[in-house]
Amino acid sequence: MRRYGTGRVIFGGFLLAVVAYGPFLPVQGGWSYAAMFPRLTITGVAFALAYGPLTIAATDSMASREQGLADGLLSTFTQFGAAVGISAVTAVYGIAAAGTDGSPDAYRAALIVPVVVVLLGTAVCAPPDPPTTRRSRHSRRARRRRSRVSPATPTAMAQVRYGDVRHCATPTTTPPHRGCPLL
Numbered sequence: 443m444r445r446y447g448t449g450r451v452i453f454g455g456f457l458l459a460v461v462a463y464g465p466f467l468p469v470q471g472g473w474s475y476a477a478m479f480p481r482l483t484i485t486g487v488a489f490a491l492a493y494g495p496l497t498i499a500a501t502d503s504m505a506s507r508e509q510g511l512a513d514g515l516l517s518t519f520t521q522f523g524a525a526v527g528i529s530a531v532t533a534v535y536g537i538a539a540a541g542t543d544g545s546p547d548a549y550r551a552a553l554i555v556p557v558v559v560v561l562l563g564t565a566v567c568a569p570p571d572p573p574t575t576r577r578s579r580h581s582r583r584a585r586r587r588r589s590r591v592s593p594a595t596p597t598a599m600a601q602v603r604y605g606d607v608r609h610c611a612t613p614t615t616t617p618p619h620r621g622c623p624l625l
Contacts (some may be wrong), residue, residue: 448495455492456564463557
């Protein structure tokens with residue numbers, strides 16, 4: 443998650459859920475569990491990619507004393523959403539199966555509900571378009587230039603020599619670490 447960011451991992455989880463639910467749509471009455479196992483595995487990976495980062499996204503911006511409250515609200519609404527979703531799937535299945543013997547057509551109709559919900563979730567959490575390469579390269583250079591301190595100034599030399607804890611050097615007995623912008 444550090445490499446791609448929370449939003450992109452959640453988006454990847456939703457995309458993987460679409461990939462997992464899609465192959466269930468042509469379900470047939472004689473499908474074995476072995477035929478469904480790869481699809482179920484992909485669904486499990488999709489949930490792992492989505493739910494963990496969703497919890498982080500919900501609690502990350504909260505003060506530490508309010509994170510329990512945020513997690514409780516998230517859990518409550520997750521359970522509520524699952525109950526409403528299962529009810530919607532059951533209702534669609536009941537309507538589609540009315541007057542039949544529970545044919546696979548009713549299953550397919552019911553499976554459209556989670557596919558539509560996941561597609562909506564994917565659209566909601568789609569990451570914004572990244573800036574163009576030229577613009578991002580320019581802004582990185584500008585940030586680098588602004589963050590540099592001229593080593594010729596007495597303040598910068600003191601920070602490097604004696605170690606300024608506010609910046610990047612460790613306590614006064616050791617030299618600054620290699621990632622220090624003052625070097």
